[in-house]
Amino acid sequence: MRRLPLPLRIVATVWIAAACGWGVLAKSADSSYRDIAAWASNHDLRAVNRGDDLLLTNRWSRLRLRRESTTLVFNDVEFRLSDPAVFRGGRMRVSQRDIESLVGPLVSPPKNSGKPIRLVAINAGHGGKDPGNMEGSRKEKVYTLALAKEISTRLRAAGLKVAMLRSDDTFLPLESRAAAANRMGADLYVSLHFNAYEGPGEHRVRGVETYCLTPAGASSSNDTGHHGGGWNPGNAQDRENITLAHQVHRTILEQTDLPDRAVRRARFKELTLLRMPGILVESGYMTHGSDARFIYGTKTREQLAEAIAEGILRHKRLMERGQPE
Template sequence: MLAFRTRWLRAFCVLAVTLVSDLVQARDWEPGFRDLAGWGRDMHLRPIALGEELLLTNRWTRMRFRKDSDRMTFNEVEFRLSDRIPVEGSRFRVSQRDIDSLLAPLLAPPKRTSQTIRRIAINAGHGGRDPGNMEGRRMEKTYTLDLAIDLARHLKSAGFQVVFIRSSDRFIALPDRAAAANRADADLYVSLHFNGFDGPGNDAVQGLETYCLTPAGAPSSNDSQRRGRMAGFDANRFDRENITLAHLVHRAILDQTPLADRGVRRARFMELTLLRMPGLLIEGGYMTHPGDTRLMDSRKSRDQLAAAIADGILRHKKLVERGTPE
């Protein structure tokens, strides 16, 4: 899916890949695979084979997998798997890595045992001499800052403290953005972006993408060559909480805005690799799509998006803090 990347995000990824391949020795990360229906039964999910698809369901959960696909849905929200679903005869298989870093945390979200979630770092993507995506005179850096300000208001009224990585039109290097969140001792990091697609048929590509850090050894979702199977970062210790956060924020946005679902995805964006807290990056629609653009240009729709993000963060806090001593 490299063709779907924005120019700037592609640049981030190249930087991140360069950094990592310089520092980390390649290792054999081929994961073990296991029988998907059998895993489902262990989790009290009933497997239902539907030709090219396998459903795992119970009263609360509906997971849908497709043969040879790296997409699955969990209660009708799309997620990208690290490894495609191989089928041998009639048996669907799934990688242990996808079980550990995606399926198991979706079924049983992790619980924090200490620190509560109080302080949220908000990164308005780009700024200053880096405009991000540009469509005519419209610049991504302006939309991200407007959204950041709306998001801060909603988070504060939900009782959170807010740390702005930038609150004006200025350039900050990516490593400095993560460093600022780390210095501020933030409990979560939210990076705001808007996408663009510069290929043929660009006005047909639309919707929401939510990213969290790629698990160690897995290829990133947009790595169509699936080459980037690299070792992990310190920030990978938050993998399980990252996917819970990404899931709840993504779901809240789909529930509360007209944005289409382009999936919860994984990427090694540099800012995410350097965090000392769980984090995510939201691509809140395509600046190259007329419908998405109308939403970005409407104050009301932007506020709706900000409210949904804040709501997802609040749901995440409630879910992972259950059992946390005050």
């Protein structure tokens, strides 16, 4: 085989490494923008402009993007882009990292690597000396534990193994929760929390937010200004993280009255360290009357447990069969 001149050999080596190694791509903080309609036509999606919006549709997918906005709506579920969609040169453009870590996995969910999903780690947020949010005498840690038990009963009934990272009122540092899930080889990680908001319009803010890890280099959804961060072990599962978040979030919206406050991004400590797909669900606001009644009521919380368990099972079926429902 004829050898290439040295500069070309270096270019070819770098190109081949980038093309072959997903890890190489995932670790690059690629904030360059791409024409999303051109990308969509390669994925059998039809693009239609509607005022400030661009719609991308096919038999299974209906995406809506808005210019200068971080809101993406996929099949009626709201997501936050890492970078706002922009309209330049008469075309809607989306950042490469949003295509890789959000739009791509929504349109073409990742195929399972062949490893079945058997063991789910459930983290009841807070515990012991850490009560979490306080609303009068109500403590978040009590309700996250109740919900964790209700979910694990349902998952076990469906044939899954469940590891409860805490099963009583004890304190565990966030690092040790993620480390325990890694050590036991859990296939999924679901962390349970309830939200609180103190500020203007305090009693109006309500709904469910599902978080997965922020892609490398991007800002988190609730950051003000740019606070990019580096690559974390949890970013190796960027594509599966968003699939799990989508399935759990949409099932909660379908099966409860909680309003949609979007699938968002954050660098929560526990999510950064995970070596399996993981999410953190904030299922309602303790500071909102209707949400609070929903969280504290046994019947309504069981409805939530049912939805989260079903969302996990939908993710499992999607990964194992590669078929969206």
